[in-house]
Amino acid sequence: MATEKWVFMVTAQTPTNIAVIKYWGKRDEVRILPVNDSISVTLDPDHLCTVTTVAVSPAFDRDRMWLNGKEISLSGSRYQNCLREIRGRAGDVEDMEKGIKIRKKDWEKLNLHIASHNNFPTAAGLASSAAGFACLVFSLAKLMNVDEDPSHLSAIARQGSGSACRSLFGGFVKWTMGSKEDGSDSVAVQLADEKHWDDLVIIIAVVSSRQKETSSTSGMRESVETSLLLQHRAKEVVPKRILQMEEAIKNRDFASFTQLTCTDSNQFHAVCLDTSPPIFYMNDTSHRIISLVEKWNRSEGTPQVKF
Ligand SMILES: Nc1ncnc2c1ncn2[C@@H]1O[C@H](COP(=O)(O)OP(=O)(O)OP(=O)(O)O)[C@@H](O)[C@H]1O
Numbered sequence: 001m002a003t004e005k006w007v008f009m010v011t012a013q014t015p016t017n018i019a020v021i022k023y024w025g026k027r028d029e030v031r032i033l034p035v036n037d038s039i040s041v042t043l044d045p046d047h048l049c050t051v052t053t054v055a056v057s058p059a060f061d062r063d064r065m066w067l068n069g070k071e072i073s074l075s076g077s078r079y080q081n082c083l084r085e086i087r088g089r090a091g092d093v094e095d096m097e098k099g100i101k102i103r104k105k106d107w108e109k110l111n112l113h114i115a116s117h118n119n120f121p122t123a124a125g126l127a128s129s130a131a132g133f134a135c136l137v138f139s140l141a142k143l144m145n146v147d148e149d150p151s152h153l154s155a156i157a158r159q160g161s162g163s164a165c166r167s168l169f170g171g172f173v174k175w176t177m178g179s180k181e182d183g184s185d186s187v188a189v190q191l192a193d194e195k196h197w198d199d200l201v202i203i204i205a206v207v208s209s210r211q212k213e214t215s216s217t218s219g220m221r222e223s224v225e226t227s228l229l230l231q232h233r234a235k236e237v238v239p240k241r242i243l244q245m246e247e248a249i250k251n252r253d254f255a256s257f258t259q260l261t262c263t264d265s266n267q268f269h270a271v272c273l274d275t276s277p278p279i280f281y282m283n284d285t286s287h288r289i290i291s292l293v294e295k296w297n298r299s300e301g302t303p304q305v306k307f
């Protein structure tokens with residue numbers, strides 16, 4: 001490793017993903033292993049996305065991270081697990097132009113500075129943790145020359161936030177829950193790429209940019225502990241729905257795709273209500289939008305719904 005005070009950095013941009021069959025509930029809180037498979041659509045890269053720059057330099061005295069311009073702590077197990085997993089797979093890096101040579105073994109001693117920015121509200125129900133952790137893992141893997149395919153990287157991003165594993169791929173993505181205790185088979189796979197259904201349009205209506213009162217992590221923990229509907233959903237409902245959704249995506253069957261998406265979203269919110277104490281993620285505007293869409297789907301013309 002050269003001794004002069006150089007900085008070597010990488011920037012990556014990662015879109016968020018919206019689940020059409022929801023992940024809600026963990027069977028292992030530490031490794032972040034879900035109680036059911038889920039399917040999502042990854043948004044176009046320049047829409048709702050995270051941009052993360054990771055830098056390494058012998059001048060840095062400790063790992064530090066800034067999220068949306070404010071320093072945050074990296075001491076939590078989610079950040080630590082991602083950093084450890086990536087460092088453990090780091091390769092040699094050589095930049096002839098700058099005269100930088102980092103050997104595999106050097107990564108353990110070098111510190112990182114990470115700056116990340118979401119171009120949409122953070123922790124407001126728009127999957128910022130998905131884009132955020134996927135981008136973190138992807139940019140660190142590039143910086144440290146990690147030679148792993150996206151599915152292996154997805155298993156690392158999963159340890160930051162479950163939904164993040166699905167943002168390592170574009171298009172339509174399935175997170176297979178897996179059955180192994182160590183979580184090595186709980187990875188994301190691409191069902192169809194972004195070109196497969198390119199006239200599908202996703203409209204994101206931001207009904208509130210306020211931070212949610214109950215985070216996904218604690219909300220799903222409470223649902224696992226108290227909701228009987230969650231157990232029924234995970235065992236009886238989702239496995240069949242996953243197969244139907246895969247078929248709908250394969251055939252670009254819009255009617256089935258939207259019917260399954262709406263039904264699954266409604267059941268997710270029903271599980272939240274079945275949780276003790278109940279969790280409310282929707283507001284009056286969300287309910288009005290649901291009515292509007294339902295009316296729209298049943299009518300020929302534009303429905304007359306007042307907001
Ligand atoms: N760009 C980012 N880089 C790293 N971590 C991030 C980033 N953005 C968000 N996070 C982490 O994710 C947390 C928010 O996750 P949370 O699941 O509560 O909300 P959300 O992902 O926006 O919503 P939802 O999961 O309901 O769609 C933040 O508090 C932060 O710890």
Ligand SMILES: C[C@@](O)(CCOP(=O)(O)OP(=O)(O)O)CC(=O)O
Nearest residue numbers: 019022023038129161162163216217
């Ligand atoms: C409703 C959801 O968006 C919940 C996402 O939960 P997170 O992935 O944010 O939870 P943690 O794994 O605890 O970080 C559904 C989904 O994206 O599948």
